[in-house]
Amino acid sequence: MPVDSNQPVKHQETIDYFLKVVWQTMANRYNQLVVEFGITQSIGYLLINVDEKEGTTVSQAASLLGLKSTSLSRMLTQLEKMGLIYREMNKGDKRSVKIYLTELGIEKRRLARGVVKQFNNYLNEHISEQDKKYLINTLKKLNQLTLQYKPEGQS
Numbered sequence: 341m342p343v344d345s346n347q348p349v350k351h352q353e354t355i356d357y358f359l360k361v362v363w364q365t366m367a368n369r370y371n372q373l374v375v376e377f378g379i380t381q382s383i384g385y386l387l388i389n390v391d392e393k394e395g396t397t398v399s400q401a402a403s404l405l406g407l408k409s410t411s412l413s414r415m416l417t418q419l420e421k422m423g424l425i426y427r428e429m430n431k432g433d434k435r436s437v438k439i440y441l442t443e444l445g446i447e448k449r450r451l452a453r454g455v456v457k458q459f460n461n462y463l464n465e466h467i468s469e470q471d472k473k474y475l476i477n478t479l480k481k482l483n484q485l486t487l488q489y490k491p492e493g494q495s
Contacts, residue, residue: 355482370455377451383419384452387445390425395438397430424448 351357370381379387382405389404390396398416402409416439419425424445430436441449464472 359482370459373455373459374452377448378422379424379448379452382415383424384448384455386415386419387424387441387449388452388456390439390441390445390449392441392446395428395430395440397436397438398427399436401439419445 367381370384374381374384377384386401386405390401398409398412401416402412405412407415416425416427420427422444423442425439425441427437427439430438467475
């Protein structure tokens with residue numbers, strides 16, 4: 341049902357409000373679970389998504405985290421100081437840099453993957469396969485609609 345543009349919107353009635361609340365709750369919970377490993381949810385997510393053999397370009401990592409490459413730079417410097425990653429010029433493209441995991445980074449990734457698997461197993465035990473498929477399809481549809489959205493009066 342369309343929202344009357346003359347009526348104030350209650351944030352509790354918007355789809356994006358619930359998406360943000362749920363994601364923030366999940367991120368906070370992940371942070372509580374990985375703090376004992378000396379990492380954060382975002383560090384764990386990055387470590388999980390770095391290709392162990394081929395490395396991952398900074399632009400790919402930024403895209404995975406929803407950041408601009410320049411915003412990711414501070415985080416990568418921190419991860420280097422922690423001994424989790426190292427950076428090298430991309431042999432195939434001298435303009436880009438690749439991220440690789442150190443032995444410690446590989447170990448922290450293993451721990452982060454364990455947390456993700458346990459948490460997802462827990463969710464799978466409490467959400468039916470039908471509800472899970474419906475949720476995933478709805479989220480995919482929301483993503484597509486968001487990408488296609490053009491406000492009235494804009495071309």
